[in-house]
Amino acid sequence: MLEVLDQVLLQPLLLIYGSVWILPQPGLQLIAFSVLLNLALLPLYYQMEQRSKAARAIRQRVASEVARMKRHFRGRERYFYIRTVYRHYRYHPISEVLGSADLLVQIVVFLTVYRFLSGLEVLVGAPFGPIADLSRPDGLLGGVNVLPLLMTAINAASVYYYVEDRGKRLQAWLLAALFLVLLYRSPAALTLYWTLNNLFSLVRNVVQRKFAANGRLSLLPFERLAAQR
Amino acid sequence: MRRADGPAKLWPIGLWLLAHAAPAAAYIDPGTGSALFYVVSGLVVSIYFGVRGLYYRVLEAIFRIRHKDQRCDLAIHCEDPRYEITFLPVLKELVARGVEPTFFTMYERDSSFEPLPPQVTHRAIAAGMVGYAYLNNVEANVLITTTPQLDVMTFRRSPRVKHYSIVQHALGESRYVRPYAYDFYDSVLCCGEILKENIRKIEAIRGLPAKQLYATGLPHYEELLKSRQVAPPPDGDTIVLVAPSWGPFSMFESFGVDFIETIARQYRVIVRPHPQMKVSQPELYARVLAVHGVHVDTTRTPVESMAKAHVLLSDISGIAHEFAFIYERPVLIIDQRRIVGGTEGDLLGGDSELKDRCREFIVPVPPSEINNICTHIGQALANHSPARLAEVRAQLVYNFGAASRVAAEQISEILVRERANASPAKRRFGYSAVPEGLGAQGAP
Numbered sequence: 001m002l003e004v005l006d007q008v009l010l011q012p013l014l015l016i017y018g019s020v021w022i023l024p025q026p027g028l029q030l031i032a033f034s035v036l037l038n039l040a041l042l043p044l045y046y047q048m049e050q051r052s053k054a055a056r057a058i059r060q061r062v063a064s065e066v067a068r069m070k071r072h073f074r075g076r077e078r079y080f081y082i083r084t085v086y087r088h089y090r091y092h093p094i095s096e097v098l099g100s101a102d103l104l105v106q107i108v109v110f111l112t113v114y115r116f117l118s119g120l121e122v123l124v125g126a127p128f129g130p131i132a133d134l135s136r137p138d139g140l141l142g143g144v145n146v147l148p149l150l151m152t153a154i155n156a157a158s159v160y161y162y163v164e165d166r167g168k169r170l171q172a173w174l175l176a177a178l179f180l181v182l183l184y185r186s187p188a189a190l191t192l193y194w195t196l197n198n199l200f201s202l203v204r205n206v207v208q209r210k211f212a213a214n215g216r217l218s219l220l221p222f223e224r225l226a227a228q229r
Numbered sequence: 230m231r232r233a234d235g236p237a238k239l240w241p242i243g244l245w246l247l248a249h250a251a252p253a254a255a256y257i258d259p260g261t262g263s264a265l266f267y268v269v270s271g272l273v274v275s276i277y278f279g280v281r282g283l284y285y286r287v288l289e290a291i292f293r294i295r296h297k298d299q300r301c302d303l304a305i306h307c308e309d310p311r312y313e314i315t316f317l318p319v320l321k322e323l324v325a326r327g328v329e330p331t332f333f334t335m336y337e338r339d340s341s342f343e344p345l346p347p348q349v350t351h352r353a354i355a356a357g358m359v360g361y362a363y364l365n366n367v368e369a370n371v372l373i374t375t376t377p378q379l380d381v382m383t384f385r386r387s388p389r390v391k392h393y394s395i396v397q398h399a400l401g402e403s404r405y406v407r408p409y410a411y412d413f414y415d416s417v418l419c420c421g422e423i424l425k426e427n428i429r430k431i432e433a434i435r436g437l438p439a440k441q442l443y444a445t446g447l448p449h450y451e452e453l454l455k456s457r458q459v460a461p462p463p464d465g466d467t468i469v470l471v472a473p474s475w476g477p478f479s480m481f482e483s484f485g486v487d488f489i490e491t492i493a494r495q496y497r498v499i500v501r502p503h504p505q506m507k508v509s510q511p512e513l514y515a516r517v518l519a520v521h522g523v524h525v526d527t528t529r530t531p532v533e534s535m536a537k538a539h540v541l542l543s544d545i546s547g548i549a550h551e552f553a554f555i556y557e558r559p560v561l562i563i564d565q566r567r568i569v570g571g572t573e574g575d576l577l578g579g580d581s582e583l584k585d586r587c588r589e590f591i592v593p594v595p596p597s598e599i600n601n602i603c604t605h606i607g608q609a610l611a612n613h614s615p616a617r618l619a620e621v622r623a624q625l626v627y628n629f630g631a632a633s634r635v636a637a638e639q640i641s642e643i644l645v646r647e648r649a650n651a652s653p654a655k656r657r658f659g660y661s662a663v664p665e666g667l668g669a670q671g672a673p
Contacts, residue, residue: 069408072571079281080382081408088435094275 027128322637446632470538
């Protein structure tokens with residue numbers, strides 16, 4: 001059963017990577033793989049964003065009502081009123097967390113891609129431009145890893161551009177900083193992939209925003225989640 | 230949230246992937262990482278909320294004892310003796326129609342209470358949470374109460390009650406009530422047009438289905454009218470009844486007691502301190518009792534003093550409406566702006582429509598004018614028009630003088646309909662679908 005799942009999830013990635021196999025370098029293959037995978041996931045992310053938009057509207061109304069109850073009531077009375085607010089909007093923190101399609105899809109996509117890329121022996125020892133070995137941290141600036149910094153810079157810029165609420169913006173920047181620490185020593189192949197992913201999402205958001213004047217339709221997964229909460 | 234069903238089925242896949250990830254899976258992309266961050270914070274909030282809820286659920290479970298005597302046709306719930314004046318005339322009218330209600334009181338009824346008609350079954354239940362745990366398991370076709378916030382605090386819907394209805398014990402407008410006061414009732418026996426309109430506004434704001442709203446009125450006004458008819462009409466010197474509320478917003482707390490002596494220099498004065506003052510503000514209560522040159526009324530009900538007085542000075546709306554509408558005499562009310570946040574008025578916005586519509590005979594006086602109160606009393610008496618008062622009353626109060634009969638008719642109709650229903654109607658957010666007819670207004 002598990003092997004079947006393994007194959008079901010990995011086969012599409014193998015298919016995509018197989019289509020870019022003709023490119024001469026593993027680095028170029030990785031870039032093409034990132035672009036194609038994101039294009040393939042575009043409809044799914046669009047659906048997720050539409051659902052997120054509706055959920056965000058409800059969440060804002062819940063937050064506003066809960067804040068009103070907290071402002072005026074204490075103790076037992078406050079508890080019962082907040083419970084009624086949740087009931088009214090058919091909302092509960094736990095159901096939101098467990099039922100989050102965004103989270104589930106992102107975990108599945110991330111782990112599948114990670115599993116795929118980490119098993120890709122072609123990347124071991126493979127150079128790409130100034131990067132000597134895609135299976136190791138890039139160390140491009142006298143031992144300083146540039147790709148995680150670039151990825152973080154794109155995130156930070158996107159947050160600045162898309163998230164207006166100062167509190168949420170700060171929260172998103174703090175998360176970006178946290179991930180910089182966590183990902184700093186990642187292999188260059190992975191950070192290159194994530195940097196490209198984020199760049200792709202940013203371009204997609206800019207395009208979507210241009211064509212949907214009323215919508216704040218799409219953020220990077222990272223900013224989207226930060227902005228929602 | 231609602232989309233939990235589909236994605237939830239995919240969780241085994243996610244768990245499987247997590248289980249199969251290499252140790253280096255600590256490398257996590259920002260999107261997934263931030264989502265996980267919120268999973269953790271969401272879990273913490275949910276656990277806190279769950280534990281808090283568990284406490285109340287356990288308490289209710291402890292007291293959830295089902296008895297055979299919980300089963301009845303029509304249940305009438307009276308939370309406090311002061312609401313008997315609302316229920317007794319309705320009970321008598323129901324009995325006259327052949328209905329045999331069960332009267333649940335959260336207090337014992339001793340010989341000092343007016344006897345109930347023999348067709349009424351009385352059940353005294355405990356007060357507070359224990360009583361509500363009992364009431365929450367009652368089996369009945371219809372339950373009538375004056376207690377708001379059904380299904381909000383500890384007063385919950387019983388799955389074996391088909392229809393819940395609330396009747397008004399005072400003239401109100403759904404503005405100063407606490408959150409969700411009427412939301413989970415199947416019907417409201419409304420006192421007047423303003424309440425009905427405000428309930429519809431709240432339904433629109435919250436996106437709720439329309440509940441049944443009946444044009445009923447205030448049954449207890451009939452009992453007050455009877456008292457008025459037996460009381461002697463006021464004559465002789467002009468008598469001012471001073472009957473304020475208690476607590477931090479009361480007139481006595483704001484202005485002391487000297488203003489009473491000022492009034493007493495020009496008029497005869499009856500002072501009726503609120504009974505709760507004796508308990509909560511004993512020093513102030515003693516000062517009121519010590520005022521010279523006035524009559525202090527501490528009897529059980531204000532009926533006798535109200536009958537004698539030509540004009541009322543107060544700071545609370547309940548007695549003001551009763552005095553004006555029953556005795557058709559003017560009222561002056563000290564207009565202390567109370568900022569009571571968190572009520573349904575937050576959603577309705579604006580100011581009290583009831584206050585605005587009654588200002589000709591329930592005259593608001595700014596607190597800054599307390600030293601000129603005698604002038605305002607004189608003006609209110611001189612400008613008063615009982616005919617105009619009766620006209621406004623007819624606009625604001627449904628079925629004045631006949632509300633008990635109307636309420637009994639409406640309850641009987643609901644009862645007949647619910648008896649025919651096999652089980653409680655399926656409700657969204659606690660509401661049933663709006664039936665047609667029965668004099669109820671469904672959709673706005």
